[in-house]
Structures are given as structure tokens and as C-alpha cells.
Amino acid sequence: MSIRQKGAAFAGAYFNDERSCRAFALATAPPEGKSYAPDKVVDVLHTKLELGFDLERRAVAGTATHTVTPILDGVTALVLDCCELSVHEVKDGRGKALAFDHDGSRLTVHFPKPLAKGSKSQVAVVYSGTPRSGLYFTGPSEAYPRTAQQVWSQGQDEDSRFWFPCFDYPNERASSETLVTVPESWTVVGNGKLLAVKHDRAKKTRTFHHREDTPHVSYLLSVACGEFAKVEDRWRGVPVQYFVRPSEEGKVRRTFGLTPDMMEHFSRTFGVDYPYEKYSQVVVEDFIFGGMENISATTLIDRCLMDERAALDYEPQDLVSHELAHQWFGDLVTCKDWSHAWLNEGFATYSEVVYREHWRGREDAHQHRLAQMQAYFDRDRAERRPIVTKAYTQPIELFDAHIYEKGALVLHMLREHLGDGVFWACVKEYLTEFRGRTVQTEDLVGVINRMTGRNLEWFFDQWVYGAGFPELEVAFAWDEAEKSATLTVDQKQKVEGATGLFRLPARVLFHGRRPVEQVIEVKEAHQGFTFRLDAKPDFVAFDPGCHLLKRLTFKQPSEMLKARLARDPDWFGRVEAAQMLCKDGSRNALEAVGRALLKDAFWGARVEMAAALGENGSLVARDQLVAAAKTKDHKVRRAVARALGKFQDAAAAAALGALAKGDISYFVEGEANLALGATRQPGAFEILRDSLKRESHLDAVRASSLMGLARLRDDRAWPLLKAAAAPGGKAQGRIAAMRAMATLARGRDPFRTEIREELERYLTDPNFFAKFGALLSLEVLDEASAVPAVEAVRFRESDGRLRSNSRDVAKALREGKSKGEEIVALRSDLERLRDDKRGIEDRLAKLEAAVKASRPPAKTKAKGPKRKGKR
Ligand SMILES: [Zn+2]
Numbered sequence: 001m002s003i004r005q006k007g008a009a010f011a012g013a014y015f016n017d018e019r020s021c022r023a024f025a026l027a028t029a030p031p032e033g034k035s036y037a038p039d040k041v042v043d044v045l046h047t048k049l050e051l052g053f054d055l056e057r058r059a060v061a062g063t064a065t066h067t068v069t070p071i072l073d074g075v076t077a078l079v080l081d082c083c084e085l086s087v088h089e090v091k092d093g094r095g096k097a098l099a100f101d102h103d104g105s106r107l108t109v110h111f112p113k114p115l116a117k118g119s120k121s122q123v124a125v126v127y128s129g130t131p132r133s134g135l136y137f138t139g140p141s142e143a144y145p146r147t148a149q150q151v152w153s154q155g156q157d158e159d160s161r162f163w164f165p166c167f168d169y170p171n172e173r174a175s176s177e178t179l180v181t182v183p184e185s186w187t188v189v190g191n192g193k194l195l196a197v198k199h200d201r202a203k204k205t206r207t208f209h210h211r212e213d214t215p216h217v218s219y220l221l222s223v224a225c226g227e228f229a230k231v232e233d234r235w236r237g238v239p240v241q242y243f244v245r246p247s248e249e250g251k252v253r254r255t256f257g258l259t260p261d262m263m264e265h266f267s268r269t270f271g272v273d274y275p276y277e278k279y280s281q282v283v284v285e286d287f288i289f290g291g292m293e294n295i296s297a298t299t300l301i302d303r304c305l306m307d308e309r310a311a312l313d314y315e316p317q318d319l320v321s322h323e324l325a326h327q328w329f330g331d332l333v334t335c336k337d338w339s340h341a342w343l344n345e346g347f348a349t350y351s352e353v354v355y356r357e358h359w360r361g362r363e364d365a366h367q368h369r370l371a372q373m374q375a376y377f378d379r380d381r382a383e384r385r386p387i388v389t390k391a392y393t394q395p396i397e398l399f400d401a402h403i404y405e406k407g408a409l410v411l412h413m414l415r416e417h418l419g420d421g422v423f424w425a426c427v428k429e430y431l432t433e434f435r436g437r438t439v440q441t442e443d444l445v446g447v448i449n450r451m452t453g454r455n456l457e458w459f460f461d462q463w464v465y466g467a468g469f470p471e472l473e474v475a476f477a478w479d480e481a482e483k484s485a486t487l488t489v490d491q492k493q494k495v496e497g498a499t500g501l502f503r504l505p506a507r508v509l510f511h512g513r514r515p516v517e518q519v520i521e522v523k524e525a526h527q528g529f530t531f532r533l534d535a536k537p538d539f540v541a542f543d544p545g546c547h548l549l550k551r552l553t554f555k556q557p558s559e560m561l562k563a564r565l566a567r568d569p570d571w572f573g574r575v576e577a578a579q580m581l582c583k584d585g586s587r588n589a590l591e592a593v594g595r596a597l598l599k600d601a602f603w604g605a606r607v608e609m610a611a612a613l614g615e616n617g618s619l620v621a622r623d624q625l626v627a628a629a630k631t632k633d634h635k636v637r638r639a640v641a642r643a644l645g646k647f648q649d650a651a652a653a654a655a656l657g658a659l660a661k662g663d664i665s666y667f668v669e670g671e672a673n674l675a676l677g678a679t680r681q682p683g684a685f686e687i688l689r690d691s692l693k694r695e696s697h698l699d700a701v702r703a704s705s706l707m708g709l710a711r712l713r714d715d716r717a718w719p720l721l722k723a724a725a726a727p728g729g730k731a732q733g734r735i736a737a738m739r740a741m742a743t744l745a746r747g748r749d750p751f752r753t754e755i756r757e758e759l760e761r762y763l764t765d766p767n768f769f770a771k772f773g774a775l776l777s778l779e780v781l782d783e784a785s786a787v788p789a790v791e792a793v794r795f796r797e798s799d800g801r802l803r804s805n806s807r808d809v810a811k812a813l814r815e816g817k818s819k820g821e822e823i824v825a826l827r828s829d830l831e832r833l834r835d836d837k838r839g840i841e842d843r844l845a846k847l848e849a850a851v852k853a854s855r856p857p858a859k860t861k862a863k864g865p866k867r868k869g870k871r
Contacts, residue, residue, distance in 0.1 A: 001156045001345070001399065002290035002322055034390040037171045037337045041075050042068040044167050044174040045120070047221065051164075052181040053151050058137040061128035064164045066174070068121055074114040078123055081161035081168035082107035084798075085129035093122030107165050125165045133798040134162030138285040141766065143727035148245055150226030151182075152284045152299060154292055155219035157338065157395040162798065166218045171336050171438050173215035181207040182225045189224040189243050189282040191216075191295045212295055214276060215436055217334050222294035224282040235260040238274065243282040244305065251305040255316045256281060258359065262321050265358050266351065270328055271428025272435070279327070281320070288768045288799070291319050293326030293348070303698055310697030312665050313634055317359070318352040318368070325351030328431055336438035338395040342387045342464070343439055345399065346407020353408065363571055366545065367604035369412060370572065373549060376405040380468065386498050387464045388441055396800035409549045410463045416547040417459070417505065418452065426451045441465075458503055463549070468499035472522070474542050475555040485510060485537065487529045489522050501525055509544045510537035511568065539564035539577070546572045555842075558584055562592050574600060575608040582612040587620050594624025597640075598631065606631075607639040614643025622647045629655040634665040641668060645675025653681035660687050666696040670704035677708025685714050692720060699729070703736035710740035717744065718751075722758065727765065735773030738762060742780035752783055760789040764796075771802060779809045787813050 044066050051062035068078060083105045090100045090109050099110040109123050139149040153163060161168040180188045184204045192212030199206050212221075228243040231252045240263070242256045259281070267273045276296035287301040300323070304316035329347035349372065356365035379401035385391075387402050387410070415423040430439075430447045445460050471493040477486045487508060491501050504522040509515060510533055520529050539560040542552065554576060556564070561584070564577035578596060581589040590613065597609045610628065613621040625647075628640050641659050644652040656679065659672035673691050676684045691705040706724055709717035721744070724737035738759055745751035759781065762774035775793060778786045790813065793806035 001292050001326075002319055002348075035338070035392055035395070036390065038169055040167065040169075040172055041072060042070045042078060042115075044068050044172055045215075046176070047166065047174045047218075048177040048179075049164055049221070050179045051223070053137075053225075055137065055139070055149060055151070055183075057130060059128060059130045060135055060163060062164075063124050063126050064166065065122055065124040066166070068123065069119060070115045070117050073117045076111055076114050078109045078111070080107045080109070080125070080165040081105065081158070082125070082127070082165035083161045084132065085127045085162070085165065087125055087127050087165070089126040091124045091126070093124075098123065105161070127165060129163070131162040134159040136286070136288070148226055148285050150224070150285050152224040152226075152282075152287070153222045153294075154288060154299070155221060155294075156292060157219060157399075157800065159798075159800075160218045160221060164221075166221075168218045170217045170219065170334050170338070173217055173334070173436065173438070175211070175213050175215050176221050177209070177211045178221070178223055179207055179209045180223050180225060181205050185227055186225055187228045187230065187243065189222075189228070189241075189280050189297055189299075191220070191222060191297050193277040212276070214295065214332070216295045216331060217438075220293070220295040220331055222292070222297055222299060224284055224297070224299055226284070228282065231256075233260050235263040235274065235279070238263075238276075239278040239280075241278065241280040243280060245283070245285075245302075248283070248302075248305050251307070254306060254308075254311055255304050256320060258317055259320060259324065261359075262324050262355055265355060266321075266325060266328065269354060269424060270431060271424060272328060272332075272431045274327065275332055275435075276327065279324070281323070286767065291323040293323045293330055295331045296327065298323040298326075306697050309664070310666060313638070313667050314697060317355070321352050321355040322348045325354075332436065333431060333434045334438050336440045338392070338398055339388050339390045340440045341395070341398055342403035342407035342410075343441065343444065345403045346387075346411055349404045350408035350411040353412065363602050363604060366572065367602075367607075369409070370546065370604075372405040372408055373546075376401045376409060376469075376549070377551070379405070384467045384497070384499065386467045394800040394804045397804050406463075406549070413463070413547060413549060414448075414456075414459070417456075418448070418454075422452055462500065462502055466498050466500060468493060469549050469551070470502040470504060470522075471551045472542075473553045473555075476540050476557075476560070478536050480536065483533060483535070485531045485533055485540070487520075487531075487540070487542070489520075489527050489529070489542075491522070491525050495525075504548055504550070506543045506548060509541040511539050511541065511564070512537040539568065541568065541570060541573045541576075544570045544573060546576075552576065554580065556580070558586075558589060562589075565592060565596050571600070571602040571605040572608075574605050575612075578605075578609045579612045582616040582621065585616060585618065590616060590618065590620045590624060594621075594627065597624060597628050597636075603633045603635050606633070606636045610636065610639040610643045614646040617646055622649070622652055626651055626655045629659065634663070634668050637663065637668045638665065638671045641671040641675050643675075645678040648679050648681070650681055653679040653684060657683065657687050660691060666698075666700040669694075670696070670700040673701065673708040674704040674711070675708075677705075677711035680712055684712055685709070685716060688712065688717075689720060692724065699731075699733035699736075702729075702733045706733065706736040706740045707743075710743040713744065715744075725758070725762070727767075727770070731767055731769040731773070734762075734767075734770050735777075738770075738773045738777040739780060742777040746781055752781060753785075756781060756783045756786050760786060763789055763793055768799070768802075771797075772805070775802065775805055775809055779812055782813065782816070784813050784816070 046067040048065040049062060051060055053060055082102060087100065087102045087107055090098045092098055101108045115121055134155060135153050137151050138147055140147050158168050160166050176191060178190045182188055182205065184199065184206050188208035190208060190210030192210050194208065194210055196209045197206055227246065229246040229249040231242045233240040240259050242252045244252055263274045278296055281298045281300055283300050283302050283305060285302060287299060291298055291300045304319055306314050325348045326344060330344035335341045335343045353365045353369045356368050385402060387406055392398050426448050429451055430444055433447065434443060441460060441464055445456060448456055470491050473490040473492050475488045493499060495501060501523065506520055506522055508518045508520055512535055516533060518531055540556060542554050561577045561581050565574050565581065568574050578593045581593050593609055593613060597606055600606050610625060613624050625640050625644050631637055641656060644656050653676060656672045656676040659668055660676050663669045673688055677688060688705045688708045692702050694701045706721060709720065721737050721741045725734050725741060741755050745755040759774045759778050762770055765771050775790065778790055787810050790806055790810045794803045797803055
């Protein structure tokens with residue numbers, strides 16, 4: 001699943017990219033209790049659904065028939081998950097009625113006599129209902145007259161039970177069959193092979209019959225129904241289909257065109273061919289996640305379709321490759337238990353990197369991986385936990401950057417550790433051995449052990465069952481007389497709870513006329529490593545390529561940093577040098593970074609250099625950024641705009657104003673708007689107000705202008721914000737307007753009551769994302785009197801994300817621990833200052849020592865004893 005971006009990334013929900021809706025959970029105290037997979041006494045072999053809809057009533061009616069076989073003798077009852085559905089009748093395979101009890105969430109079917117182990121029985125449940133979750137009906141409304149009428153399902157994590165009675169947990173797999181009757185102009189996208197379409201001309205309906213022979217878990221069973229245009233490709237003869245609204249057909253290739261190439265690349269790389277009869281991707285209205293990897297039939301959010309201008313820097317290909325990779329990791333092999341969901345999501349998220357390597361090259365893939373690392377750091381700051389944990393109440397709480405991004409980074413380290421050939425051979429073995437089965441982390445550890453003879457339990461213990469990451473401080477020293485280099489490595493992370501010291505095999509590369517590579521193993525809190533070399537290296541790289549999940553401060557003399565900035569062939573090495581030079585802060589150092597910002601060969605390096613100059617915050621740094629504001633690469637311009645938002649002065653505002661008034665990239669314009677607000681300079685209001693009129697992909701320009709207005713702290717913005725929050729606009733713009741209102745009203749008596757009431761109204765908005773935006777904005781507003789309205793969401797809604805966030809926001813408001821945008825910013829400033837303070841103290845101590853050492857003894861002791869030692 002791609003919920004894409006929780007917590008901190010919510011800030012990006014108003015304009016970032018498809019990641020923006022992935023990870024919604026807020027930082028929370030760990031929920032009480034532990035969750036375990038349920039017992040199962042029968043094996044479900046096959047599930048058949050025969051369904052029809054009442055579009056007016058938003059209702060479903062049909063029959064769910066399960067073929068089951070007991071796994072032990074004497075089974076007298078079958079318990080199915082069946083939430084809020086009306087059960088009319090339950091029958092056996094011969095049509096004979098079976099007794100049943102239904103308590104509203106569990107359906108217990110009683111067999112007249114105990115079933116024998118290995119026997120086969122059928123249980124057909126005739127039911128109907130108007131689901132709140134699991135199955136969604138969209139259509140035109142007064143505020144959104146253009147919304148198409150559609151019906152689509154979303155099972156993960158445990159919502160299938162809201163639209164058909166089933167064993168709704170990932171430790172059960174069955175083949176499936178759907179017969180869905182819809183209006184005759186509609187198409188049904190279902191799992192597996194389309195066996196038949198039956199047209200009833202009298203009733204003006206068509207019935208689509210699909211069958212998926214590969215056994216799969218319930219949450220992957222899906223239907224997506226509506227008027228769709230179909231575009232078809234092929235991969236090795238397998239049909240590859242894209243379904244979109246007819247008016248969007250022209251955008252299909254831009255988003256999905258690489259799908260057959262991805263199927264080829266993944267089939268070769270994973271060592272197991274794409275396993276199903278077809279692959280379809282369907283884009284539906286108002287989808288509540290980024291994408292969902294339903295078996296052989298992925299469902300996607302409409303924002304993945306884009307115009308030409310958005311295609312400049314918006315890349316839905318990551319979403320496409322992520323969902324495709326799930327067809328192996330998640331669908332063919334499924335986590336047995338939600339606590340091991342990283343085996344689905346970590347592999348899918350890492351596959352984005354794997355495809356980028358093939359598509360865009362290693363540097364680009366590396367850049368994507370570093371963005372994942374940053375997303376994980378952001379999440380870790382809000383909540384630290386192990387990847388695998390049973391401490392959750394709603395499974396959806398686990399679907400955050402711990403299992404997505406950190407999961408991906410852990411797999412990357414494993415690949416580095418084992419080497420490409422061995423790693424992919426293990427992946428092939430894992431997929432082959434567990435094909436059609438459920439897995440837990442130990443299964444992967446076992447495969448590696450069998451394939452390589454290596455026991456990597458320590459690796460999984462620290463990265464998967466342990467929490468956090470190493471924070472390393474590395475220093476370099478050179479002894480010319482001895483021709484030896486010394487590296488001291490300190491692990492600075494706080495050792496507490498599930499975070500310990502890390503064992504880290506790491507490469508060290510001494511660059512010079514003849515580069516020398518060494519491998520060391522870091523495992524103590526403080527270690528020194530000495531190396532004999534022919535000559536003093538020009539510069540040194542610790543973990544070149546940045547394969548380890550870590551934060552690194554690497555102290556080298558500034559002439560070595562400058563050499564590294566200019567000549568390290570590894571782009572991230574150049575970035576590390578730039579970051580350290582910006583901490584050095586001298587004019588000379590900043591100008592060197594400024595020159596690199598203009599001419600480094602890789603855009604990803606330039607993006608990070610802009611950020612480092614922004615963090616430095618001095619006028620010299622600002623001048624380097626202003627000089628780069630018109631740089632040709634739009635991704636770099638975007639980063640420069642973001643960095644300029646750190647400066648509250650006229651020069652920064654002038655450069656940002658020029659970008660905000662019009663740029664070829666929506667996202668540069670957006671970033672410039674946001675940053676312009678933060679400069680709080682005269683003239684910014686007018687520019688932001690005018691930007692509100694511009695349409696853009698993901699509402700990027702409008703959404704960022706709204707947040708820019710909030711940062712500007714100008715009360716003339718009120719009517720603009722209120723109008724933008726109202727129904728009728730795109731979700732991203734509305735969410736940004738709500739958040740902007742909350743930010744502007746926070747702690748200000750004349751406004752907060754009114755804004756609280758306004759936001760509370762949107763808690764019942766028909767749009768899922770608007771409800772979400774209102775909930776999280778109320779947290780920013782930090783008004784305890786909103787608690788009753790926030791808590792009501794939990795009792796009114798069946799969606800797991802809304803429920804768990806309602807609980808968390810209410811708790812934060814009650815305790816006054818709300819994390820408004822400013823507080824988040826303050827905390828990160830504080831952290832940065834603490835880092836800087838440490839750096840300054842270190843430098844101070846060294847300077848003092850140097851001064852002390854350089855004092856001629858004559859001055860300290862007149863006519864003292866003879867000087868000892870070397871001169
Ligand atoms: Zn996913």
C-alpha cells in the first residue's frame with residue numbers, strides 16, 4: 001500500500017508528491033497492549049463474490065461463498081469477520097440453510113455435525129449493506145459536480161470485512177472469483193483473468209466475471225467499477241492495462257508508459273517472473289491512499305496523472321514501481337502478521353530505488369534513497385520504535401516511515417553487506433520458497449543463513465528488532481613522521497530503550513594519487529583506527545556512497561574538505577564536504593560551496609548544497625543562494641527557493657518574488673511562495689495573493705501560497721484562507737488553507753474560537769482528506785476546547801487512520817502537547833544550534849590547545865629548563 005507520508009510529511013501533503021499521503025500517523029505515545037494474529041481452524045481455499053450495487057443508496061448486496069477445509073477434526077463452527085453488514089441467510093454447498101449468529105462484527109456459522117479434517121465444505125452468505133469503509137461510492141455533488149460516479153474497494157489493512165464476510169487477516173490465503181453487475185456503460189476492473197462479460201440488454205447491465213487462481217489474502221481482493229477508457233500494453237505476451245476516466249486518456253503514457261519495462265526489470269532482478277495472468281492499473285476518484293497493490297489489479301489515486309508541466313519534476317513512476325513490486329512482495333509472498341508488514345512495504349519502497357538505478361542511473365537512485373533516509377529521520381524524531389513491533393491498536397499505525405523508508409534502507413544495507421550477486425540470489429530463494437505463502441522476518445533471516453552460511457541475526461536484531469540509528473562523529477588525524485592516518489569514531493546516539501550501540505562494517509577510502517580502501521568494523525562507543533599510507537591523503541571518505549543508515553559528522557581540515565568538494569567522484573562525498581564547510585562558516589568556505597552550487601555535475605548534490613547554505617544562515621551564504629536563484633535546473637531552483645526562506649531580508653525576498661511570480665515549474669513557484677511568506681518582507685502579501693489564482697498540479701502553487709500567507713502573519717489573509725478552505729477546491733489547497741488558518745490563529749485570542757469552529761465543521765466533510773486536514777489542523781491550533789469534536793471522529797468513523805489520529809490529537813490537545821508547525825521548526829532549530837554549539841566548543845578547545853602549544857616556553861617560564869622534544 002502506498003499511504004505515503006505520515007506525520008512530518010503531512011506538511012508536504014499540500015503540494016509535495018505522491019509520497020505526501022503515505023504516512024499519516026502522528027507522533028504518539030506507544031499504544032497500550034499488544035496485537036497478535038487470530039487463530040484459524042479452517043483453511044479457506046476459494047472465495048467467490050456475486051455482487052450488485054444500488055448507486056443511489058450507496059449499497060451493496062450479494063453472496064459471498066467460501067470453500068473451506070478444517071485443519072483439525074471436529075470443527076463445528078466457522079467464524080468470519082463481517083462488520084456492519086446485514087446477513088440474510090447462510091447456506092451450505094447444497095443450498096441447505098445453516099444456523100448462524102451475527103454480533104455486528106463477527107459472523108459465526110454453525111455446522112449441523114462436526115467437520116472432518118481435510119473435508120471440503122461450502123458456506124454461502126447472502127448479505128447486503130451500506131459500507132462506511134472497504135467499499136466506496138463516488139459521484140457528483142453540489143461542491144464537486146465533475147466527480148465521476150464510481151464504486152471501488154480498499155481492503156488493506158482490515159476493511160474487507162466491511163464489504164464482504166471473510167477471514168480478514170493476512171495469515172489466510174485463498175483463490176478468488178468475482179461476478180459484479182454494473183450499468184452497461186461501466187467496466188469492472190477485478191483480480192486475475194476476465195473470464196466473461198454478460199450483457200443483459202433488458203436490464204441494461206453487464207456482469208464482469210474475474211478469477212484469480214493464485215491464492216491471496218482477503219485485503220488484496222478488489223473491484224473498481226465505473227466508466228473507464230482502457231489503454232493496453234503487453235509484456236512478454238501478458239496484457240498490461242491502464243484504466244482511467246475517458247477525459248484523462250491523454251495522460252496515461254506519461255504516468256504508466258514504463259510499466260512493461262518495470263515488469264521486465266523486476267522479473268530479471270528478483271529472479272521470479274511476474275506471476276499473474278495480467279497486470280492492470282486503475283485510477284479512481286477520491287482514492288484514500290496513494291496506491292494499493294490489489295493482486296494483479298492495482299488501484300491508484302488520480303493525482304498520479306499529470307500534465308506536461310507537472311511532469312518536469314513530479315515523478316509518479318516511483319508510485320507505479322512501488323505498487324508493481326508489491327505484486328511479488330506483499331501479494332505473492334505476504335507478511336503473516338501486521339507486525340512484519342515491513343516485508344511488504346520495505347521491499348516495495350526499496351524497489352523504487354532499484355528501478356531508478358536502471359531507469360535513471362546510480363546517482364539518481366542514491367539521491368532517492370537519501371530522500372528516504374531523511375523521511376525516516378523525520379519520523380524517528382516524532383516517534384522512535386523498532387520496525388517489528390506488536391505494540392499497536394490499529395494496524396494502520398504501523399504503516400509509517402519505520403516500515404517503508406527504514407525497511408528500504410535496511411534492505412539496502414543488507415545488499416551492500418552481502419554483495420549484489422548474493423543478495424539477489426537470496427531474494428530469489430525467498431520468493432521461490434515462500435511463493436503463495438505467508439512470511440515473518442525469521443523466514444528471510446533463515447534463507448540468508450542457508451544460502452550464505454552467514455548468521456545475520458545481529459544485523460536484524462539491531463536494525464529490525466532494535467530502534468534508532470547510529471549518530472557517528474568521525475575525526476581524521478595525520479602523522480607525517482609515521483606516515484599514518486588515524487580515524488577516531490564515536491557513536492553519539494543516546495543508548496536507551498531499544499537503541500543500543502551499533503555494529504557497523506564500514507568502508508574508508510583515502511583519496512590521493514593512489515586511492516586506498518580499507519574496511520573497518522565499528523562497534524564500540526569510541527574507537528580509533530590507524531592506517532599506514534604512502535602519503536597524506538588529499539581527502540578521506542567514511543562510508544563512501546553513504547550506504548549505512550546513519551548521521552555523520554566527519555571532521556577533516558578545511559583544505560581537505562575543499563579538495564573533497566571539488567574532486568570526490570562520489571556526489572554525496574561532495575555534499576558531506578559542503579555540509580562541513582558550511583559549519584566551518586568562513587567566507588572562504590561558503591564561497592567554495594557557492595561555486596559548487598553553481599557548477600557541480602549532479603543536480604542532487606546541488607540541491608543538498610543549497611540546503612546547507614540555508615542552514616548556515618549568514619549573509620555570505622544568502623548571497624551564494626541569491627546568485628543561484630536563476631540556475632537552469634528546476635530541481636536546484638526549487639531547493640534554492642526553499643533555502644532562501646531561512647532569510648528574513650529584502651535581498652532574499654526579491655529573489656523569491658521573481659520565482660514566485662512565474663516559473664516553468666509548478667513546484668519552484670510553490671516553494672518560492674512558501675519561502676517568500678517566511679521572509680515577512682513588504683510586498684510579499686500582494687505576490688502571494690495573486691498566486692492564489694493560479695491552477696497547478698496538486699494545487700501546488702495555491703497550497704503553498706496559503707501556507708506562505710500564514711508564515712507572513714498578515715491578518716489581511718483571513719478572508720483568503722477561509723475561502724480556500726471551503727468545499728469546491730482541490731483537497732491539497734483546502735488542507736493547506738485549514739493548516740494556514742490554524743497556524744495564524746494559534747495562541748491568538750480574537751481568532752482561535754472562530755477558527756476552531758470553522759475547522760470543527762470540516763471534521764464531517766464528505767472528503768476523506770479534508771476531514772484529515774481538519775483533524776491535524778486542530779492539533780496545530782492547540783485549543784483544548786476542540787477535544788469533544790475531535791474525539792467524536794473516533795466514534796463516528798470506521799477508517800483506521802481517522803480513528804487513531806482522532807485519539808492522538810485529542811490526547812495532544814488535552815495534554816497541551818500539540819506540535820504546531822512553529823514548534824516543530826523551533827525544535828529542529830534547537831537541535832541544529834546544539835549541534836553548532838558542540839562544533840564551536842570543539843573548535844574553541846582545539847584553538848585554545850593550539851595557542852597554548854604554540855606559546856614559547858620562555859614566556860610561560862622565564863629562562864626555564866631546556867626545551868624538550870622535536871622542533
Ligand atoms: Zn506499499
